[in-house]
Amino acid sequence: MAQLSAAGSQTELARRVGIDQGRIAKLVSGKIKFSNLTLETVERLFPGMLTVEEPRMGEARVMCKRIQRIIDRLNDEELAELLVWLATRFPQRAKE
Incomplete structure (x- = not known):
């Protein structure tokens, strides 16, 4: 308001x-x-008022760690392919 x-x-x-x-x-x-x-x-x-922090507990935090472990194993070509895949499936988020 x-x-x-x-x-x-x-x-x-x-x-x-x-x-x-x-x-x-x-x-x-x-x-x-x-x-x-x-x-x-x-x-x-509410520009500038929304902040997203790393999940502190629960399944979301576990999932973030699992995703990070997978990403850490990717070579440069695989990482580029993943980024293109994400950008095509989530175009609004990729612009940010």
Whole structure:
């Protein structure tokens, strides 16, 4: 709501953050739950406020370690192939 207030209108906020005004209206009215927003949308609404840290516990941390062990074994050609594979399957994340 602070972002909306600072922008002055939903239309202006939409222009500033690059999100459709209709989505902002649905978010404000509760038709779209905040918990259902994509990370990209959250990053646009709250630039610089979203930080992702390495998982501290549980299965995600175990998976991160397993992935790192696999990556450490790859040669340069295999690593390049993996990066291309990731970029083609997750194009929005690859741009960041």
